[in-house]
Amino acid sequence: MSKQLDAVSAPKQLQSNMHWRENIVYEIYVRSFNDSNGDGVGDLRGIIEKLDYIQDLGVTAVWLSPIFASPNRDYGYDVSDYKGIDPEYGSMDDFDELLEALHERGVRLVMEIVPNHTSSDHPWFREALKGKDNPYRDYYIWRPAGEDGGPPNNWTSFLGDSSWKYHEETGEYYLHTYAWHQPDLNWENPKVRQEIIDAMDFWLQKGVDGFRIDTANVLSKDMSFPDTDETERIQGSGEKYYKNGPHIHEYLREMREKVFSRYPIFTMGESSQVETEDVEDYTLPERGELDLILMIEASKICDEPDDMWKSDPWELSHLKAIMRKWLKDLHPDAWIGMYLSNHDHVRMVSYLGDDLEHREESAKMLAVFLMTLRGTPNLLQGEELGMTNAHFFNSIDDIKEQQALAYYKLMVEKRGEDPETILRRVLQKNRDHSRTPMQWNADPGAGFTTGTPWQRINPNKDEINARQQEDDPNSVLNLYREIIRLRRDHPSLSLGTYEPVLEEHKHIYAYLREGEGERWLIVLNFSKTPTEVLLPDDLRGELARAECAVCSDGERAEALERGMTELDPYAYFVFRLA
């Protein structure tokens, strides 16, 4: 049996594993990473084949998207067995081998756990459907019809339909915060809490090193289920009655006491709708809850509040404000995980950079950005190649992910909106942009599969692929390796303070990082045009004694010391100040 890395003999009750803050996490969306048997679906043996690549990248942990048995309507976020591997992904032996091999390479494995809901195919739900007295009925949340004979209240799910689905045979509605086939578990029921704790313990006994806890802050609901006044809101109205709900802290502490604290592990909570106070409550070490909250605000920077499919253009000032809140204003002992992209959003080079004319430069600049921010960075597979959105999607039939399909259906079929407009929104933002297969080489299957891929491969694999970047010293991939190495060698880049510089500048993003006796200045041009910048006098003085650790242009680096300087589009500079 494989054991966790860095096992400490007797972890103290409620102790927080601070060393985990320095991790660099690589998200593997298993389905799209590497297919070992030609069925078009990525799998565990496919990951085993790529261990050298993962190790060379330098990341310290991989987070696997859910690999549990699942009907895969939401690709594993609809679990039908928390202790079983989906046969599409492989066997338990494959899993054990993967874990062992990662550990041999000093790379940790973070599992996903989906505690808020199961699949409607889960045996618990099938039992629950059998009748009101079934012992599993109370594993889920059931209510009679509301006064008008319709759903118990007016909440909408994250797919935009009612949060309640009627079950004819037993005459009641059940709650689903996500799709109707993802019924919410009833966390008020101690048996449910114990089931999830047992499932986590099962994986921890195998030696996994941590969890990403899916939708961690929605487990506790206001069980009186009041109507919401957010009637304009399309997805997730009623959220205020279950985000950071009444018993959430008790539930998380129970998890920690009963299971997390018994292993030297690390927990990352996925949470939207959190403010700094909430994150402090979840992650201050003395509270004994989670190790970090994953910050998703940057990836949602373009979303309109009432309808996440409508986009507003973003501005650098907004990105700076988000980062200031999470990297400077947050209590220094609380902690966040940082991601710019993940499997639920578009590719970062396509929304924060320029994936056409300046693709390579902007992908590199964003690499430097992500890897010099405070917090624990999470990198999505393919980002290290500068993989882009799937601009070749052009019809609704190209889309596989359920939220986009549900939105299209709701707006076009139920609300009669213009199909062109809705299609445009969906093509711009669907979650499949980040789920197209990894581009390993320029073969027809991109080196991902020898069969028919489950999702179409981006035709830009001919220019953007790992093989071509491996040996090119100036590739995005090699820049990632370099900046990851720098972060690993200098804990101050993970743990140090964050102090913005030139906050009013519209295109230049600059900040200082300081800690562990080190001080860094990072200067980034977020614009596709050359931009002038003048650093404050005192910093220019310091630059005289500085060394440029990772810079896009050595001459400009020197010019920055002298005075007003014009920076190339997406230029980046990481200075190690004396």
Ligand code: GLC
């Ligand atoms: C999280 C996951 C997402 C999933 C949803 C429901 O947001 O990241 O992929 O669809 O939860 O489980």
Ligand code: CA
């Ligand atoms: Ca396969």
